[in-house]
Amino acid sequence: MTNQEVFEDLNNRFGDAIFDVHEPYGFLTLTTTRENIIDVLQYLYSHQTFQVQFLTDITGVQYPELAGNEFAVVYHLHSLVNNFRLRIKVFIPAADPVIPTATGLWASANWMERETFDFFGIVFRGHPNLMRILNMEDMDYFPMRKEYPLEDQTRRDKDDAKFGR
Amino acid sequence: MSDIQVTPDIKPVRTETGVKVDVGQALPEYVNELTTLNLGPTHPATHGIFQNILQMDGEKIVSGVPTIGYIHRAFEKLAEHRPFYQITPLTDRMNYCSSPINNMGWHMTAEKLLGIEVPKRAQYIRVIMMELARISDHLICNSILGVDTGAFTGFLYLFQEREKIYDIYEELCGTRLTTNMGRIGGMERDFNDRAEAKLRKFLKDFPAVMKEFEGMFNRNRIFMDRTVDVGPLTPERALSYGFTGPNLRAAGVDYDVRVMNPYSSYEDFDFDIPVGHNGDTYDRFMVRNEEIWQSLRIIQQALDKLPKGPYYADAPEYYLPPKKEVYRSMEALIYHFKIIMGEIDAPAGEVYHCVEGGNGELGFYLISDGGRAPYRLHFRRPCFIYYQAYPEMVVGTTLSDAIVILSSLNVIAGELDA
Numbered sequence: 199m200t201n202q203e204v205f206e207d208l209n210n211r212f213g214d215a216i217f218d219v220h221e222p223y224g225f226l227t228l229t230t231t232r233e234n235i236i237d238v239l240q241y242l243y244s245h246q247t248f249q250v251q252f253l254t255d256i257t258g259v260q261y262p263e264l265a266g267n268e269f270a271v272v273y274h275l276h277s278l279v280n281n282f283r284l285r286i287k288v289f290i291p292a293a294d295p296v297i298p299t300a301t302g303l304w305a306s307a308n309w310m311e312r313e314t315f316d317f318f319g320i321v322f323r324g325h326p327n328l329m330r331i332l333n334m335e336d337m338d339y340f341p342m343r344k345e346y347p348l349e350d351q352t353r354r355d356k357d358d359a360k361f362g363r
Numbered sequence: 364m365s366d367i368q369v370t371p372d373i374k375p376v377r378t379e380t381g382v383k384v385d386v387g388q389a390l391p392e393y394v395n396e397l398t399t400l401n402l403g404p405t406h407p408a409t410h411g412i413f414q415n416i417l418q419m420d421g422e423k424i425v426s427g428v429p430t431i432g433y434i435h436r437a438f439e440k441l442a443e444h445r446p447f448y449q450i451t452p453l454t455d456r457m458n459y460c461s462s463p464i465n466n467m468g469w470h471m472t473a474e475k476l477l478g479i480e481v482p483k484r485a486q487y488i489r490v491i492m493m494e495l496a497r498i499s500d501h502l503i504c505n506s507i508l509g510v511d512t513g514a515f516t517g518f519l520y521l522f523q524e525r526e527k528i529y530d531i532y533e534e535l536c537g538t539r540l541t542t543n544m545g546r547i548g549g550m551e552r553d554f555n556d557r558a559e560a561k562l563r564k565f566l567k568d569f570p571a572v573m574k575e576f577e578g579m580f581n582r583n584r585i586f587m588d589r590t591v592d593v594g595p596l597t598p599e600r601a602l603s604y605g606f607t608g609p610n611l612r613a614a615g616v617d618y619d620v621r622v623m624n625p626y627s628s629y630e631d632f633d634f635d636i637p638v639g640h641n642g643d644t645y646d647r648f649m650v651r652n653e654e655i656w657q658s659l660r661i662i663q664q665a666l667d668k669l670p671k672g673p674y675y676a677d678a679p680e681y682y683l684p685p686k687k688e689v690y691r692s693m694e695a696l697i698y699h700f701k702i703i704m705g706e707i708d709a710p711a712g713e714v715y716h717c718v719e720g721g722n723g724e725l726g727f728y729l730i731s732d733g734g735r736a737p738y739r740l741h742f743r744r745p746c747f748i749y750y751q752a753y754p755e756m757v758v759g760t761t762l763s764d765a766i767v768i769l770s771s772l773n774v775i776a777g778e779l780d781a
Contacts, residue, residue, distance in 0.1 A: 222712055222713045222714070223475060223476075223712065223713075223714055225713075225714075225715060227713065251602065252602060252605070253605060254605075254717075254724065254726060254743060255726060255728065255741070255743045257728060257741040259730060259738075259739045260739075272728070274715060274726070274728070274743070278602075278616070278618055278623075281623050281624070283715070285715065304603055304604075304605065305600070305603040305604045305605075305751070305752070306603065306604050306605030306748050306749075306751065308751055309747065309748065309750075309751045310605075310748065313747070317439070331431065331432060332431065332432035332435040332780055332781075333432060333435065334432075341437065341440060342439060342440055348440060348441065348443075348444050
């Protein structure tokens with residue numbers, strides 16, 4: 199099971215829906231669309247030989263300068279049987295940051311998606327309990343977005359002059 | 364004798380299989396009422412700051428809702444504003460029971476991105492320190508599991524040994540708990556004679572203590588009654604919940620990053636991966652115990668085969684020059700300044716690197732855009748991912764079992780919340 203084999207198989211099945219394929223540091227990375235992501239995950243999960251059945255991680259990345267593709271949701275998958283890892287990315291616009299949930303495939307996707315929602319505001323459609331997880335409930339912004347600087351701008355109890363700013 | 368009736372009027376019915384209580388209609392309202400119990404956030408048995416809101420039907424747990432994030436410190440956000448070498452102290456504070464593993468994991472991730480080849484000696488020293496960290500992590504988990512089942516002695520015995528591990532850390536990095544050990548490119552100190560003497564003494568003395576500990580617990584009737592078949596998980600559920608590490612191996616899946624994707628020369632060593640049968644609390648305990656023995660085996664091999672040579676890579680842009688050099692040579696001074704001020708641009712790239720942490724696959728997903736700090740750094744924290752199985756594991760058990768299950772999962776609050 200090599201990067202080439204997996205890519206060719208996915209390309210046969212999904213065609214143009216799989217694009218932007220590269221291998222940074224030997225790690226197969228490909229991009230798909232949010233319409234196809236669950237099908238791709240499901241296909242890899244139930245594939246006879248690949249058996250990509252372990253979800254390592256789901257996380258978000260923000261690229262504010264990519265108009266129309268501001269957010270990326272990154273899935274790290276692992277086939278324990280073949281010891282093969284791959285990374286799937288989905289780019290979604292900031293105006294409509296919605297992507298279907300993967301909780302139907304893995305129970306572990308639940309909190310990973312909640313964390314991604316909590317920090318980036320990416321909405322996972324169909325998620326059973328999409329609430330904030332690490333931050334408090336009444337927070338009204340998504341702190342990992344690049345427009346929020348490190349220092350909490352909502353605080354009024356800090357005098358910048360005293361901190362040399 | 365008073366004739367106030369305190370129990371509802373329920374008549375037990377004797378059947379062939381035992382006594383049956385007919386809980387039909389005539390129950391007073393308070394009997395059907397559930398009790399809400401806040402387990403945590405600061406409860407001595409949770410060993411960390413996190414809360415579980417349990418609905419209790421008498422002693423039985425009907426549902427559990429975990430609340431986490433009490434010690435969330437925004438490490439991922441902080442990491443986007445720091446040069447690479449300043450991220451190491453952040454990783455310390457994730458799984459603080461085995462910080463060297465976190466440190467080395469981060470160093471290896473950075474080295475992968477930067478393309479630095481670490482000399483064999485440094486890799487072996489790393490293996491020794493990581494395995495010591497694994498031992499100290501498992502010691503804490505297992506001895507505290509003993510405390511939660513009412514046996515304090517094992518905890519006292521083993522904590523003495525943990526101190527000795529911390530003494531060895533001290534020789535290599537100067538600190539004990541949050542170690543900040545090693546650097547990008549190698550170790551900051553060589554493995555010296557004092558450290559070796561301490562390590563050899565530890566390897567000589569520790570097995571006897573460990574045997575004593577196992578003698579106290581492994582076939583202890585009370586301990587087995589409390590742990591066998593408590594909180595079992597099938598391998599399918601465990602994999603679906605993203606379990607890794609000892610908790611997954613207790614369920615019978617032999618997945619270990621050290622074997623699957625060897626890093627830092629783990630392929631040079633001969634060791635076994637223990638697995639359990641039922642994935643219950645007892646199996647988790649036994650798997651951790653056996654892993655301690657295997658770690659000792661690895662340390663012994665690494666110590667015997669420790670190669671000679673440099674203990675850091677030739678990577679002047681990332682590895683701080685020796686202090687002596689900084690005072691004498693211009694080049695070293697410049698590099699020292701550049702590194703400390705964080706003025707070195709890392710190459711652009713995307714890396715995922717994982718190590719076998721104390722609790723499972725600890726992953727670092729690093730995106731660099733060619734700047735001085737990571738563009739995005741995500742920690743795949745094993746605790747965070749498998750703790751979501753906790754409600755499923757405790758429903759239907761009693762409160763005392765829930766405490767034992769929590770303890771055997773080894774949930775570390777720092778890693779849970781990052």
